[in-house]
Amino acid sequence: xxxxxxxxxxxxxxxxxxxxxxxxxxxxxxxxxxxxxxxxxxxxxxxxxxxxxxxxxxxxxxxxxxxxxxxxxxxxxxxxxxxxxxxxxxxxxxxxxxxxxxxxxxxxxxxxxxxxxxxxxxxxxxxxxxxxxxxxxxxxxxxxxxxxxxxxxxxxxxxxxxxxxxxxxxxxxxxxxxxxxxxxxxxxxxxxxxxxxxxxxxxxxxxxxxxxxxxxxxxxxxxxxxxxxxxxxxxxxxxxxxxxxxxxxxxxxxxxxxxxxxxxxxxxxxxxxxxxxxxxxxxxxxxxxxxxxxxxxxxxxxxxxxxxxxxxxxxxxxxxxxxxxxx
Amino acid sequence: xxxxxxxxxxxxxxxxxxxxxxxxxxxxxxxxxxxxxxxxxxxxxxxxxxxxxxxxxxxxxxxxxxxxxxxxxxxxxxxxxxxxxxxxxxxxxxxxxxxxxxxxxxxxxxxxxxxxxxxxxxxxxxxxxxxxxxxxxxxxxxxxxxxxxxxxxxxxxxxxxxxxxxxxxxxxxxxxxxxxxxxxxxxxxxxxxxxxxxxxxxxxxxxxxxxxxxxxxxxxxxxxxxxxxxxxxxxxxxxxxxxxxxxxxxxxxxxxxxxxxxxxxxxxxxxxxxxxxxxxxxxxxxxxxxxxxxxxxxxxxxxxxxxxxxxxxxxxxxxxxxxxxxx
Numbered sequence: 320x321x322x323x324x325x326x327x328x329x330x331x332x333x334x335x336x337x338x339x340x341x342x343x344x345x346x347x348x349x350x351x352x353x354x355x356x357x358x359x360x361x362x363x364x365x366x367x368x369x370x371x372x373x374x375x376x377x378x379x380x381x382x383x384x385x386x387x388x389x390x391x392x393x394x395x396x397x398x399x400x401x402x403x404x405x406x407x408x409x410x411x412x413x414x415x416x417x418x419x420x421x422x423x424x425x426x427x428x429x430x431x432x433x434x435x436x437x438x439x440x441x442x443x444x445x446x447x448x449x450x451x452x453x454x455x456x457x458x459x460x461x462x463x464x465x466x467x468x469x470x471x472x473x474x475x476x477x478x479x480x481x482x483x484x485x486x487x488x489x490x491x492x493x494x495x496x497x498x499x500x501x502x503x504x505x506x507x508x509x510x511x512x513x514x515x516x517x518x519x520x521x522x523x524x525x526x527x528x529x530x531x532x533x534x535x536x537x538x539x540x541x542x543x544x545x546x547x548x549x550x551x552x553x554x555x556x557x558x559x560x561x562x563x564x565x566x567x568x569x570x571x572x573x574x575x576x577x578x579x580x581x582x583x584x585x586x587x588x589x590x591x592x593x594x595x596x597x598x599x600x601x602x603x604x605x606x607x608x609x610x611x612x613x614x615x616x617x618x619x620x621x622x623x624x625x626x627x628x629x630x631x632x633x634x635x636x637x638x639x640x641x642x643x644x645x646x
Numbered sequence: 647x648x649x650x651x652x653x654x655x656x657x658x659x660x661x662x663x664x665x666x667x668x669x670x671x672x673x674x675x676x677x678x679x680x681x682x683x684x685x686x687x688x689x690x691x692x693x694x695x696x697x698x699x700x701x702x703x704x705x706x707x708x709x710x711x712x713x714x715x716x717x718x719x720x721x722x723x724x725x726x727x728x729x730x731x732x733x734x735x736x737x738x739x740x741x742x743x744x745x746x747x748x749x750x751x752x753x754x755x756x757x758x759x760x761x762x763x764x765x766x767x768x769x770x771x772x773x774x775x776x777x778x779x780x781x782x783x784x785x786x787x788x789x790x791x792x793x794x795x796x797x798x799x800x801x802x803x804x805x806x807x808x809x810x811x812x813x814x815x816x817x818x819x820x821x822x823x824x825x826x827x828x829x830x831x832x833x834x835x836x837x838x839x840x841x842x843x844x845x846x847x848x849x850x851x852x853x854x855x856x857x858x859x860x861x862x863x864x865x866x867x868x869x870x871x872x873x874x875x876x877x878x879x880x881x882x883x884x885x886x887x888x889x890x891x892x893x894x895x896x897x898x899x900x901x902x903x904x905x906x907x908x909x910x911x912x913x914x915x916x917x918x919x920x921x922x923x924x925x926x927x928x929x930x931x932x933x934x935x936x937x938x939x940x941x942x943x944x945x946x947x948x949x950x951x952x953x954x955x956x957x958x959x960x961x962x963x964x965x966x967x968x969x970x971x972x973x
Contacts, residue, residue: 320660330688395940404942466906470797478781478947481940482867484905489898491819491830501937571816576906578792578811581804610816610828613722613808615731620805 322386324378325644326371326428327442327637329435329629330392332356332408335363337370338630339378339385339636344446346630348378359412360403361421368425387429389640390424391438391632395481395534398643401432404480431643433476435632436483439625440467441474442635443586447626454582457590457625460569461544463498464506468580474639480593486510490571508568511591515542517561528557544590551595566599570606578612588625600624649713651705652971653698653755654769654964656762656956657719659683659735662690664697665957666705666712667964672774673957675705686739687730688742688748695752714756715749716967718765718959722808725970728759731807758970760803762959763810766952767794768801769962774953784952785812786916787896789869790825791833795907801966813837817898828921835895838918842869844888855884871917878922893926897933904947905939916950927951 320614323342328335331354338349350373352366371388375381394406394413401419403614423430440449440457449455455469464486470474475482486506487499494503499513507513518530519542530542530550539546550558571583585607587600611617627634650669657660658681665676677700679693698715702708720734721740728746732738744891750757767776767784776782782796791813795802802809812832814826821830825839834840845857857869857877866873877885902910912934914927931949938944954961 395942445822468906470802475797478910479908479940482906482908484908484939486764487904487905487937487939489817490902492817492821492895492898494819499939508722515906568819571819575815575817575902578814579795579809579903579906581809581811583805610814612811612826613806615722 322384324380324384325386325637325640326374326388326467327438327633327635327640328367328390329386329632329636330339330354330367330370331435332393333403335367335370336629336633337367337374338633338637339374339380340634342641344634344638346634348374349633350377354409356409359410360416360418361412363409364418364421365602367422371426371428385428386428387431387640387644389431389433389438389636389638389643390422390433391433391636392418392420394434396432396434397480398431398433398476399431400412403432429644431640433474433636433639434480436465437467437474437476438635438639439588440469440483440586440635441638442631442633443588443625444469444472444638445638446634447631448586448623449584452582452584454580455584455586456576456580456582457586457588458573458576460510460587460588460591462510462512464510466576485572485576488572488575490568490575505568505572509565509572511542511544511547514547514561514565517564517565518542521557521561526557529553529555530558544594547591548594562599563602566602567606570603571610573603573622574610575591577607578610581613582620584621584623586623586625588631592624593628596624631641649711651707651711652713652964652967653701653715654765654960654962654967655693655694655698655715655717656959656963657681657690657717658762662694662697663956663960664701665960665964666701666707667961669968671961671965673961674759675701676960677701677704679735683736686737687743687745688739690736691748692752693746694749698753709754711964712755713844714758714967714971715753716758716760716765716963716965716970717745717749718760718762718963719745720762723759723761724807728757730759754890756971758820758967760963760966761807763792764794764801764803765962765966766915766958767796767810767962768915768965769954769958769960770915770952771796771799771879772959772965773961775913775950776911778960779909779911781907782911783903783907783909784913784915785900786912787837787902787914787918788916789839791837791847791899793903812899812903815899815902817895817902832895832899836892836899838869838871838874841874841888841892844891845884847886848888853884856880856882857885870907871921874918875921889926890929893929894933897930898932898937900930900949901937904934905937908940911946911948911950913950913952914939915958919951923951
C-alpha cells in the first residue's frame with residue numbers, strides 16, 4: 320500500500336515547524352522548536368530531526384507509516400542535488416549544505432528540499448486559496464517579498480531554481496535601495512521593511528505618529544506587521560499614507576506578473592496580509608486591475624488572500640514530498 | 647501518411663507574408679501582398695487566402711499536400727475559438743472577427759490562429775536562437791515591445807491568452823505615458839517609438855543631431871530603426887545617449903522577466919535588433935545580468951539575438967499549425 324502520510328517542515332530563522340499531513344492536507348499533529356541558528360547547519364539539522372520525530376510521535380504514528388519528509392528552506396536550493404545554496408538568515412554554515420542527505424541519514428526517512436516560498440505556494444495551490452486553478456502565482460509580503468509559480472498544477476522552479484523572485488523585480492528604476500543592494504525592487508517599495516523605513520524616515524523628519532507608543536506598549540523593537548496594523552486601524556495618518564504607498568507598489572508588481580504570466584489566480588500571503596486582511600488587499604486589487612493590459616477579462620483573474628496562514632509552508636512541503644517521493 | 651508541410655502566415659499592418667514550411671523549418675516558397683487594412687477584415691482575409699494559394703503554387707504543391715495553415719495576428723486572439731479579439735493597427739472590423747472559420751472556408755484548409763509575437767517566439771524556439779532550450783522567453787523590440795513564453799517546449803498563452811505582454815510591464819512607476827495610456831511601461835521606455843519621442847523632444851529643445859538630415863536623405867517620415875541605426879553608427883551624440891537609455895530599460899525589463907520566470911534562454915528580436923545587432927544587445931546583456939537576483943549561475947542564462955529575422959513569424963505559425971492541427 321502506498322504511504323499516504325508525509326511530514327512537512329518549515330525551517331525559519333526563528334522556529335522550526337514540523338507537521339504530519341494526511342492525503343487530504345489535514346495536519347494530524349505538529350511540533351515546534353527554536354531554530355537557534357548559532358548551532359550551525361549540522362546542529363540545526365539535528366534539531367529538525369528531533370522535531371520531525373516529535374511530530375510523528377504526537378500523531379501516534381511510526382516512521383514506517385510516513386512516506387517521506389519535505390522541507391522548505393529560507394533561501395535558494397538545488398532540489399535535484401538536495402543542497403541548500405545559501406541561507407542569508409541562518410549563516411554561512413548553510414552554504415552548499417547537503418540537507419537532504421544529512422536529514423535522511425538522521426531520520427531514516429526519504430527527504431526532498433525546496434525553497435520556503437515555493438512550498439508555501441504549493442500548499443496554497445493544493446489545499447488553500449488557489450485550489451482548482453491550473454496556473455497560480457503566490458506572493459508573500461513580510462520582511463521581504465517572495466513568490467512561487469504553479470503552472471499546470473506543478474511548482475515551476477525555473478532553469479536555475481530561482482523562478483518566482485518577485486521581490487527583486489524592478490518596478491521603479493533607480494528607486495530606493497533594496498536589501499540585496501540593487502535599486503527600485505518591489506521589496507524595497509512594498510514589503511513590511513519598506514513601510515518601516517518610510518515611517519522611521521518620516522519620524523526623523525518630525526512627522527507625528529502613534530507607532531513609537533504602540534511599540535513601547537507591546538515591547539516590540541521591530542515595527543512588526545501587528546504594530547503597523549494596529550496603527551492603521553487606529554487611523555494613524557502617517558501609517559495610512561505609508562500603507563497606501565506600499566499597496567500601490569504591490570498592485571503594480573502584481574500587474575507586472577499578470578501581464579507576463581497571465582495566471583488564473585494570484586494568492587497574496589505573508590505577515591502583512593495575515594494581520595490586515597481584505598482591507599489591505601482591496602486597494603491592491605484595484606490598482607493591479609487598472610494595470611492589466613488585457614482589460615477584457617479582468618474579472619476572470621482572482622486576486623485572493625492566502626488561506627492557510629502559517630501552515631502553508633508545512634502543508635506545501637508535505638505535498639511536495641508526496642509529489643516527489645511517491646514510490 | 648501524415649502531412650509534413652504547413653503554411654505559416656504573418657499578418658502585419660503593412661504586409662501579408664505567407665510561407666510554405668517543411669518539417670525541418672525550411673521555407674520552400676513564399677508570397678507577399680500588401681495588407682491594405684482599409685479593405686476591412688473580410689477583404690484582408692480574402693487577400694490572405696490569395697497569398698496562401700500563391701505560396702503553395704510557387705512551392706509546386708497542391709492544397710492536398712498541405713497539413714494546414716497557422717496565422718499570427720498583430721493583436722490578442724482566442725485560439726480555441728479561432729477569433730481575433732481586436733487589432734489596433736488594422737481597425738475595428740477585426741473586433742471578434744472569426745478569422746479561423748473565414749479563412750478555412752476560403753481556402754479549404756484547416757487553420758489555427760495566434761498572436762504574432764507568440765508565433766515569432768515559437769519560430770525562434772523551434773528553428774532559431776532558442777533551439778534546444780526547454781524554457782525560453784522572446785522579446786521583440788520595434789514600434790512596441792512584445793513577448794512570447796515557451797515552457798517545456800510549448801507556447802504558453804496564459805489563462806486569458808494574454809501571457810507575454812512584456813511591453814506593458816511597469817518598470818518605472820509613474821514614468822512616461824505608454825501608447826496604451828498607462829505610465830512607466832517598458833514599451834514607453836525602450837521601444838523604437840520611445841527613442842523617437844526622446845530624440846524629437848531633444849530636437850525641440852534645441853539639441854543637435856544628424857537625424858533630420860538622414861530622414862530627409864532617405865525620405866523617411868518615421869524615425870525607423872534604420873535611421874536610428876545609421877545615426878548611431880555615425881557617432882551622433884544625441885542618438886547614442888537615447889539608445890543607451892533604451893538599452894538600460896530593456897536590460898531592466900529582461901532582468902524582471904528572468905527574476906520571475908528563470909528561463910534558460912532569452913531571445914531578443916525585432917527591427918531595432920535586426921538593424922543594430924550585437925552592439926545593441928551587448929550593453930543590454932550587461933545591465934540585465936547586473937539585475938539578476940540569482941548571481942551564482944548568471945553565465946548559464948543565454949541572452950541572444952533572434953536568428954530568423956523577418957521569418958520568425960511565418961516559420962513559427964507553420965510550427966503552431968503542425969502542433970495544433972496534427973491528425
